[in-house]
Amino acid sequence: MEDTKVSDLTFLKQFSSGNTAMMKKLIGVFFNTAQDAIVKIQGFIEEKNWERVGSIAHQLKPQCSYMGIKSAEPIIIQIEEAKHTDGSAIPALFESLKAIMEKAMLELKEETDKLA
Amino acid sequence: MAALKKIFLVDDDHNYNEMLKMHLSSKFNLEILTFSTGEDCIRNIDLSPDYIVLDYNLNSVKTEAANGIDILKKIKELKPEVYVLFLSGQDKIEVAVDTIKYGAYDYVVKNQSSFLRIENCLVNIHKNIRLQYLARAYRFATFFLGGILIAIIILAILLKIFGISAINPGWV
Numbered sequence: 669m670e671d672t673k674v675s676d677l678t679f680l681k682q683f684s685s686g687n688t689a690m691m692k693k694l695i696g697v698f699f700n701t702a703q704d705a706i707v708k709i710q711g712f713i714e715e716k717n718w719e720r721v722g723s724i725a726h727q728l729k730p731q732c733s734y735m736g737i738k739s740a741e742p743i744i745i746q747i748e749e750a751k752h753t754d755g756s757a758i759p760a761l762f763e764s765l766k767a768i769m770e771k772a773m774l775e776l777k778e779e780t781d782k783l784a
Numbered sequence: 785m786a787a788l789k790k791i792f793l794v795d796d797d798h799n800y801n802e803m804l805k806m807h808l809s810s811k812f813n814l815e816i817l818t819f820s821t822g823e824d825c826i827r828n829i830d831l832s833p834d835y836i837v838l839d840y841n842l843n844s845v846k847t848e849a850a851n852g853i854d855i856l857k858k859i860k861e862l863k864p865e866v867y868v869l870f871l872s873g874q875d876k877i878e879v880a881v882d883t884i885k886y887g888a889y890d891y892v893v894k895n896q897s898s899f900l901r902i903e904n905c906l907v908n909i910h911k912n913i914r915l916q917y918l919a920r921a922y923r924f925a926t927f928f929l930g931g932i933l934i935a936i937i938i939l940a941i942l943l944k945i946f947g948i949s950a951i952n953p954g955w956v
Contacts (some may be wrong), residue, residue: 679896683803690806697799720847725786729796729873730894734803749872 677774683734688783695776698731702769713759722751723760725765736769737772740765746784790815790832791906794825794855795839795871796846804837806900812906822855829862836853837902838888840879842871855884860887867909869902876921882952 677691684690705724712720715763723746731783732740790816795801801818815835815857819825822842836859840852856868870883873894880891887911891903 683807683899694803697802701797701799723844724840726841728872730797730898731799733895734799761899 673775674768675739675775675779676738677736677776679736683779692780692783694734695780698776699773700770701731702728702773703760706766706769709762713762716755718751718753718755718758721755728769733778734773735772737768740768740772743768760775788813789834791835792825792828792833793818794820794822794842794852795837796820796842796844796849796949797839800839804899804902807903808906813915817932820853821849822852822858823849825855826858826862830860832863833866833891835867835906837854837869837871839882839894840870842944853879853886856886856888867924869900869905871898 673769680694684694699704705728708724709721712724725744729741729744732738732744743761747758747761747765750761789812789952791808793801793816795818798820801820805816805818808816816934818833819828820842822838823834826840838852838856838859842855843849843854851870852870856870859866859868864887865890868887870880870881870888870891871894872891881893890901890905892898892905921953
């Protein structure tokens with residue numbers, strides 16, 4: 669089966685006008701933000717604090733847009749909407765999001781290594 | 785030399801602030817200050833920014849931080865002349881309407897095109913300010929020239945009343 673990529677750096681390349689140092693910096697900041705967000709969301713899911721889960725997920729949405737992680741965006745929107753319910757759908761949605769983010773981070777790590 | 789325009793970027797999303805700062809620095813000669821909460825922005829409002837880019841959700845780092853709408857109201861209370869560009873990760877029409885109602889210049893949804901939209905907003909604001917300046921200058925010039933014209937007419941009438949010829953006045 670073909671392993672399709674979940675990230676796309678087209679926008680970032682345009683944005684940084686091919687400046688690799690800037691690209692690496694922005695990918696680095698994304699790594700920190702994404703890893704931090706995943707840990708925080710996990711913690712808030714354990715506390716069943718759906719409001720905070722939605723708030724942290726919301727922050728990830730533009731980041732995913734810049735890194736071309738399109739498949740994450742509809743899941744984030746679903747998490748944001750689920751915070752207004754009993755939250756039972758959130759853990760499964762988060763697992764899907766986490767899987768995409770982890771795959772994206774691996775891809776971005778490879779891209780960063782190529783930029784060196 | 786004109787004073788450097790100042791812009792505040794207010795967002796709890798550090799990455800977005802960095803990207804926007806990079807983008808604006810490459811397009812404009814601006815003094816750019818970044819803040820992660822609206823409260824920090826308000827504390828520094830006396831630095832008199834010309835523009836503020838303000839995010840709606842500002843509580844991901846500090847949970848007790850006020851949201852963008854409350855900060856917008858406070859900014860407009862303290863510095864009504866500042867142009868505020870409102871940012872949000874959501875394209876909800878009710879939020880957009882609220883921001884404009886409370887005095888934001890425009891509402892920009894955070895995505896790949898938001899950098900270009902903010903750039904265009906700043907260009908439009910600059911054009912707007914220039915047009916306002918030209919309109920004021922035009923009004924002043926019209927008033928000034930009108931005054932001179934009226935003075936000439938009054939002088940001509942007075943000269944006529946007193947029978948003095950402007951070409952060959954009696955005192956020459």
